[in-house]
Amino acid sequence: MSFEEARKQLSSGRRMSPREYQFLSSFVDGGICVDIGAWMGFSTRAIVSSFKREGIVLAIDPHSLDCAGKHRAAVEKLGLSSTRPFLEANLAEWEIASRVVVIEGRSQDIGRELDLRVDLLVVDGSHRYADVVEDIEVWVPKVRGYALFHDYQHIPGATKAVDELMMPHYKLVGKQGWLVAFECKGEVALSFDEYLKALNRVVMSTKRTAFHTQEAARQAEIASVQALLVSYHALRGLEPCKLD
Ligand SMILES: C[S@@+](CC[C@H](N)C(=O)[O-])C[C@H]1O[C@@H](n2cnc3c(N)ncnc32)[C@H](O)[C@@H]1O
Numbered sequence: 001m002s003f004e005e006a007r008k009q010l011s012s013g014r015r016m017s018p019r020e021y022q023f024l025s026s027f028v029d030g031g032i033c034v035d036i037g038a039w040m041g042f043s044t045r046a047i048v049s050s051f052k053r054e055g056i057v058l059a060i061d062p063h064s065l066d067c068a069g070k071h072r073a074a075v076e077k078l079g080l081s082s083t084r085p086f087l088e089a090n091l092a093e094w095e096i097a098s099r100v101v102v103i104e105g106r107s108q109d110i111g112r113e114l115d116l117r118v119d120l121l122v123v124d125g126s127h128r129y130a131d132v133v134e135d136i137e138v139w140v141p142k143v144r145g146y147a148l149f150h151d152y153q154h155i156p157g158a159t160k161a162v163d164e165l166m167m168p169h170y171k172l173v174g175k176q177g178w179l180v181a182f183e184c185k186g187e188v189a190l191s192f193d194e195y196l197k198a199l200n201r202v203v204m205s206t207k208r209t210a211f212h213t214q215e216a217a218r219q220a221e222i223a224s225v226q227a228l229l230v231s232y233h234a235l236r237g238l239e240p241c242k243l244d
Contacts, residue, residue: 017177022176024122026174029053032118036125041100043124060110111138166182170183
């Protein structure tokens with residue numbers, strides 16, 4: 001099987017329904033969006049194509065052979081140890097690569113490392129109860145906007161975690177199919193001091209600046225991710241993205 005045939009096969013399953021993508025799109029504004037369980041990029045594309053202002057998607061997935069399921073053999077036969085090249089080929093074909101930072105790893109680990117305030121969170125990664133609990137603990141406090149969870153009332157682990165940790169504390173703002181949306185106002189978000197420290201840590205890796213006011217921090221948040229994106233694209237030999 002060729003790479004292109006395998007890409008087609010991998011891209012044909014494991015998706016949300018058209019109505020669910022439409023529902024997801026209705027929560028998109030712009031800013032920093034996090035797509036947990038990006039797989040072949042369909043949820044990522046739904047976000048990017050609905051941006052109303054500057055925005056980027058951090059597309060997180062382990063891309064491991066263990067997560068490839070029934071496609072494992074096809075991926076291995078091509079001599080690949082990761083499904084990431086298929087995602088990257090899809091993003092390139094859809095001409096949205098400049099709006100996406102592909103992050104390979106478990107969302108639970110990435111969330112602990114990357115302290116950015118998030119405008120939109122989509123959780124459709126591991127559906128094991130313990131992993132969804134961890135995603136909620138690690139990511140939801142960063143969200144000032146909306147957090148969406150897929151496979152609610154479909155997969156028991158996701159359902160239990162959402163029932164226990166989201167339903168009692170956050171405002172449910174909609175449901176379509178197995179996708180539920182909550183409004184998150186950052187009530188349990190990092191304090192401003194912690195946020196500044198976290199933001200400065202991220203920015204340090206790209207350029208040395210310190211922020212002293214909330215407005216400066218907000219502005220810098222986009223700038224820092226933009227800088228991250230520029231270096232990411234330079235590393236991968238892609239066209240630099242433009243968020244202005
Ligand atoms: C149902 S698919 C996601 C489909 C995708 N959101 C879409 O709409 O096309 C679930 C994905 O979660 C990923 N995944 C599994 N464990 C994960 C983890 N700990 N962190 C992030 N993603 C994970 C899998 O590799 C798989 O690609």
